Amino acid sequence: RWLRQHEYVEKLNMHGILSAAAGQEQLLTELLVTHAKIPVLIGELISVEIWKHKIFPVLCRLEDFKPRSTFPIYVVLHHEASIINLLETVFFHKEICESAGDSILDLIDYCHRKLTLLAARSTKAQAVTSAELRAEPLASPSSMQADPVPPQELQKQAEVMEFEISLKALSVLRFITDQVDSLPLSALTRMLNTHNLPCLLVELVEHCPWSCWEAGKLKKFENGTWHVVPPEDQVKMTKLDGQVWLALLNLLLSPECQRKYRFDGFNRSQLLKLRAFLTDVLIDQLPNLVEMQRFLSYLAVTEPAPSKKDLILEQVPVIWDHILKKNSGKWEAIAKHQVKHAFSPTEEELKLQARRWAQTYSLDMMEALAPDKPRCRVCGVEAAKRCSRCRNEWYCTRACQLQHWQKHKPACNLMA
Numbered sequence: 001r002w003l004r005q006h007e008y009v010e011k012l013n014m015h016g017i018l019s020a021a022a023g024q025e026q027l028l029t030e031l032l033v034t035h036a037k038i039p040v041l042i043g044e045l046i047s048v049e050i051w052k053h054k055i056f057p058v059l060c061r062l063e064d065f066k067p068r069s070t071f072p073i074y075v076v077l078h079h080e081a082s083i084i085n086l087l088e089t090v091f092f093h094k095e096i097c098e099s100a101g102d103s104i105l106d107l108i109d110y111c112h113r114k115l116t117l118l119a120a121r122s123t124k125a126q127a128v129t130s131a132e133l134r135a136e137p138l139a140s141p142s143s144m145q146a147d148p149v150p151p152q153e154l155q156k157q158a159e160v161m162e163f164e165i166s167l168k169a170l171s172v173l174r175f176i177t178d179q180v181d182s183l184p185l186s187a188l189t190r191m192l193n194t195h196n197l198p199c200l201l202v203e204l205v206e207h208c209p210w211s212c213w214e215a216g217k218l219k220k221f222e223n224g225t226w227h228v229v230p231p232e233d234q235v236k237m238t239k240l241d242g243q244v245w246l247a248l249l250n251l252l253l254s255p256e257c258q259r260k261y262r263f264d265g266f267n268r269s270q271l272l273k274l275r276a277f278l279t280d281v282l283i284d285q286l287p288n289l290v291e292m293q294r295f296l297s298y299l300a301v302t303e304p305a306p307s308k309k310d311l312i313l314e315q316v317p318v319i320w321d322h323i324l325k326k327n328s329g330k331w332e333a334i335a336k337h338q339v340k341h342a343f344s345p346t347e348e349e350l351k352l353q354a355r356r357w358a359q360t361y362s363l364d365m366m367e368a369l370a371p372d373k374p375r376c377r378v379c380g381v382e383a384a385k386r387c388s389r390c391r392n393e394w395y396c397t398r399a400c401q402l403q404h405w406q407k408h409k410p411a412c413n414l415m416a
Helices: 002-022 026-034 038-061 071-090 094-099 101-123 151-178 185-194 197-207 239-253 255-260 265-277 280-285 289-301 319-327 331-341 347-360 363-369 398-415
Strands: 211-214 217-222 225-228
Touching (some): 002 071, 026 071, 038 094, 071 151, 071 347, 101 319, 151 185, 151 239, 185 197, 197 265, 239 289, 280 289
Antiparallel strands (some): 211 217, 217 225
């Protein structure tokens, strides 16, 4: 049943990406709003996040956990990425944000956790490097072979995926800040004072975890991969840079936000760090930052009025705490149950799952989603031929296909 639900989410995610690219996502947004599915997706998102924190580490420590295939585990790890990607696609629309209702508080907390992870990664000089992102994904054909993947490799892949999920959460948060006037009363208080998101965003501007220097070259993370940035383009704003600045604009320049935010000594000193980044080149790319520049100049020489507290009773998020309280002390028992009933499929069950996965990722859909032309599985050059049995792997020549056959054969038998 859960696998079927994941398939539905994955299909919605792929449909959302293609619809957004064609400017025709209105049908999907109306479907999600009409059937009140946004709170359901947020609940599922947080459930998988807790699974990754509480269950997944226990699975990796179990001595008797030697799965025939890592494929079922990958599906769970990938589920969070699918949901956050779908939310990133649809939260651009005001009606989606409004339909979240009180669960928007849970989503704000989720985004805060992911942004905190990004800031911690960058300040500790632990930014994910391009070498780490080149690691073979768990969903590759080799993950379906008989040789089990060690727990350390599973955890490494989960960390790489976590980085990309955190970047998606940044975009979702920015879309939420676009709709501050439509949010529940407690949402703004939670963003500004409970989590102090403006200062957290300043950290991201300062340390920029989606860029790094490697072998004397600047690399930036865009569209799922690291790219070497030519010297003439190093001052160009990336999409992720823009999301941070737009979120700051929304949170700091709104009159309601200014009325509620605490401009104390620490917060002021943190915000004033932004002036060093507001260069003429940056403002030319995002002219709205002129208003930010004026606001910071005003903030530097004046003492803002104390923040006003209007709320007597404040709403709080409930999904995270409810799941933790319900399952407190049961994590190891849950992990052992899942090992027995979910992550140790028979050969026949594995074949069935592989076929269903192949149907979910139809070839036409995958080719439409792929940003680049297919590459040869063996040598990496542009490929025009693919395996005629499973039609999953690409090759440039017959010689490369024959060379790879022994490795590809177990996966091909599963999917064909």
